[in-house]
Amino acid sequence: xxKMVFFLxxxxxxxxxxxxxxxxxxxxxxxxxxxxxxxxISDASQKLGELEDAVKKSLLFEDNKSSSKEREDIxxxxxxxxxSIATLPVDESFSTSWMNYLGRxxxxxxxxxxxxxxxxxxxxxxxxxxxLNELSSEWQVATKGLLSGNLSISHxxxxxxxxxxxxANWSKMGQSVMEYTExxxxxxxxxxxxxxxxxxxxxxxxxxxxxxxxxxxxxxFPNVSNDLIVVDKSRKGSPYPFYHLRFAESSxxxxxxxxxxxxxxxxxxxxxxxxxxxxxxxELEKLAEQFxxxxxxxxxxxxxxxxxxxxxxxxxxxxxxxxGAKVFSDPxxxxxxxxxxxxxxxxxxxxxxxxxxxxxxxxxxxxxxFFRPGVEVMDEQLAYVEDRQMQQRLxxxxxxxxxxxxxxxYKILVDTDTLEVITTEKx
Amino acid sequence: MKRVIPRxxxxxxxxxxxxxxxxxQSEAFSGRDLAKGAKGDDVIELQARLQYIGFYNGTIxxxxxxxxxxxxxKFQEQYGLPVDGIAGKGTKKKLQGVSDYDEKYVxxxxxxxxxxxxxxxxxxxxxxKKGSQxxxxxxxPPKYTDQDIKLLANAVYGESRGEPYEGQVAVAAVILxxxxxxxxxxxIGGVVFQPGAFTAVADxxxxxxxxxxxxxxxxxxxxxxxxxxxxxxxxNPITATSKWIWSRPQIKKIGLHxxxx
Numbered sequence: 001x002x003k004m005v006f007f008l009x010x011x012x013x014x015x016x017x018x019x020x021x022x023x024x025x026x027x028x029x030x031x032x033x034x035x036x037x038x039x040x041i042s043d044a045s046q047k048l049g050e051l052e053d054a055v056k057k058s059l060l061f062e063d064n065k066s067s068s069k070e071r072e073d074i075x076x077x078x079x080x081x082x083x084s085i086a087t088l089p090v091d092e093s094f095s096t097s098w099m100n101y102l103g104r105x106x107x108x109x110x111x112x113x114x115x116x117x118x119x120x121x122x123x124x125x126x127x128x129x130x131x132l133n134e135l136s137s138e139w140q141v142a143t144k145g146l147l148s149g150n151l152s153i154s155h156x157x158x159x160x161x162x163x164x165x166x167x168a169n170w171s172k173m174g175q176s177v178m179e180y181t182e183x184x185x186x187x188x189x190x191x192x193x194x195x196x197x198x199x200x201x202x203x204x205x206x207x208x209x210x211x212x213x214x215x216x217x218x219x220x221f222p223n224v225s226n227d228l229i230v231v232d233k234s235r236k237g238s239p240y241p242f243y244h245l246r247f248a249e250s251s252x253x254x255x256x257x258x259x260x261x262x263x264x265x266x267x268x269x270x271x272x273x274x275x276x277x278x279x280x281x282x283e284l285e286k287l288a289e290q291f292x293x294x295x296x297x298x299x300x301x302x303x304x305x306x307x308x309x310x311x312x313x314x315x316x317x318x319x320x321x322x323x324g325a326k327v328f329s330d331p332x333x334x335x336x337x338x339x340x341x342x343x344x345x346x347x348x349x350x351x352x353x354x355x356x357x358x359x360x361x362x363x364x365x366x367x368x369x370f371f372r373p374g375v376e377v378m379d380e381q382l383a384y385v386e387d388r389q390m391q392q393r394l395x396x397x398x399x400x401x402x403x404x405x406x407x408x409x410y411k412i413l414v415d416t417d418t419l420e421v422i423t424t425e426k427x
Numbered sequence: 428m429k430r431v432i433p434r435x436x437x438x439x440x441x442x443x444x445x446x447x448x449x450x451x452q453s454e455a456f457s458g459r460d461l462a463k464g465a466k467g468d469d470v471i472e473l474q475a476r477l478q479y480i481g482f483y484n485g486t487i488x489x490x491x492x493x494x495x496x497x498x499x500x501k502f503q504e505q506y507g508l509p510v511d512g513i514a515g516k517g518t519k520k521k522l523q524g525v526s527d528y529d530e531k532y533v534x535x536x537x538x539x540x541x542x543x544x545x546x547x548x549x550x551x552x553x554x555x556k557k558g559s560q561x562x563x564x565x566x567x568p569p570k571y572t573d574q575d576i577k578l579l580a581n582a583v584y585g586e587s588r589g590e591p592y593e594g595q596v597a598v599a600a601v602i603l604x605x606x607x608x609x610x611x612x613x614x615i616g617g618v619v620f621q622p623g624a625f626t627a628v629a630d631x632x633x634x635x636x637x638x639x640x641x642x643x644x645x646x647x648x649x650x651x652x653x654x655x656x657x658x659x660x661x662x663n664p665i666t667a668t669s670k671w672i673w674s675r676p677q678i679k680k681i682g683l684h685x686x687x688x
Binding site for chain 2: 095312409
């Protein structure tokens with residue numbers, strides 16, 4: 001009996017200490033999270049006020065230069081608020097619309113400093129100022145009481161989502177912000193073009209039947225297309241219709257997506273057990289090129305290759321026949337098995353949405369004058385690349401070494417007409 | 428007879444030594460050609476040999492990047508070989524002839540994670556700084572860091588380890604699509620840890636150790652595969668609690684997840 005009492009007392013003490021420890025730990029975690037969320041809320045609130053001020057101040061001046069600091073502030077504060085919102089468990093519909101609005105506002109302010117039309121700026125920013133004024137009061141109501149301290153995690157989550165009494169109606173705020181975005185920042189021509197690309201509206205070819213899609217698959221991948229093919233279609237609401245074929249043959253399991261219009265391969269990927277590598281780089285590159293020719297992709301050149309444990313990944317890009325420029329937005333990715341040399345993956349989803357390329361003057365550049373001494377241009381080609389306005393620009397595509405000793409290599413794209421540096425990427 | 432035995436012993440010993448030398452020479456590089464983008468032990472040897480004779484000043488890490496490429500071209504040019512930046516049979520033979528490779532030393536430094544060099548004519552012990560070199564595990568486009576890849580693999584494993592491979596690649600692709608999208612944070616970390624965005628972050632499963640399949644799925648996604656077809660959301664219709672997610676235009680269903688815009 002004594003032993004029993006001792007054992008029970010001992011167990012209670014141990015359990016008590018453990019519970020106390022866990023409760024303290026939970027309290028500490030709750031306090032830490034409370035502090036972090038409070039900080040993000042107060043930061044977002046304060047910066048929303050500053051953003052409102054910066055937007056209004058930028059409307060005071062006639063010329064771009066006088067308001068350049070305010071415009072820079074709009075861009076910086078938008079980005080800061082985005083970061084604060086991203087750390088809070090806010091209602092998804094609100095955070096999505098709000099981050100989109102802030103991104104557009106910041107970009108608009110920044111771009112208008114460089115190449116804006118003043119009248120357009122005042123019109124847009126005046127509307128934005130009104131919206132922000134409206135939103136500020138809604139934000140204050142929604143976040144009221146959130147800085148009182150010691151809120152539990154579940155309390156935060158409840159407060160940052162729609163409340164049953166309707167006081168904090170986050171999704172309604174999200175809806176308002178979405179409307180602001182649509183009225184103040186409608187899609188630009190190039191953005192709308194980018195959206196259309198997703199819809200594959202450029203494909204004018206006839207629709208193919210399910211059986212034709214299966215035939216195409218069998219013709220391209222005879223080794224894996226004999227067994228168990230499940231055909232599905234893209235779902236209602238999908239930006240473009242395609243057949244989704246799943247297959248399983250021996251140890252290989254994978255899928256292929258083929259567009260309903262024209263029967264183009266969007267994507268193919270197979271997973272299987274891999275054997276010992278037997279094929280080297282050159283063999284695999286040749287096999288990849290052979291496959292592309294067989295699949296009627298004849299206007300491509302190899303741009304990049306990367307080896308990993310079981311496969312090589314190759315990136316081919318389209319070449320514009322008129323000037324021999326590479327079109328980076330029209331790539332085909334291939335994954336080649338190091339054991340058998342077969343195609344493990346192909347992605348042509350960007351390639352089949354062929355970019356529209358406009359003619360553009362090419363200015364000759366003296367690269368010795370363009371770069372600082374010690375920078376050496378190792379290779380020069382032409383390439384089309386998307387600029388910040390999402391337009392395809394012809395560019396001098398340079399491979400540059402900055403420091404011969406360490407061989408730091410950069411890929412630089414310089415607009416052939418404006419000589420603006422579009423991209424600088426360290427290799 | 429007394430003279431013959433030492434002579435025989437000498438011949439046998441010399442043959443063994445010569446044989447060993449040739450065997451070790453032929454066992455060096457494997458038969459495959461090495462080009463930009465390659466990785467592995469062969470590349471480690473290539474970098475070490477090029478460094479030994481002063482052509483390569485970069486890190487010996489087994490990844491054939493631009494640094495190795497320029498060094499190899501310089502070597503080919505100086506030794507009158509075809510300058511193509513590919514280490515084929517002829518280039519490797521020449522390189523073996525004019526350089527040395529202490530595999531044991533190089534591999535030991537790599538295993539210990541030491542920062543080290545391998546220049547000829549300098550004592551090896553002076554060329555090692557302990558514990559400061561991280562080795563790149565996977566070959567990825569330059570914009571992705573090792574940390575990005577690790578975080579993506581954790582997220583993919585935590586979110587979709589029971590899903591088909593295609594579904595795992597799609598989950599990785601959704602995270603990458605969000606990074607490019609204006610409605611989401613601009614970094615992989617920002618997207619993954621955005622509160623409420625991923626269940627695996629909320630329940631801590633993101634910290635499970637990812638398997639090779641999840642890592643492979645991440646590599647495919649960062650190399651361009653997107654079975655989700657540009658989706659920025661996915662959800663499990665059985666467990667989803669948000670009504671809003673049902674309002675998004677759906678693209679396709681892979682395994683248990685519906686992918687949408």
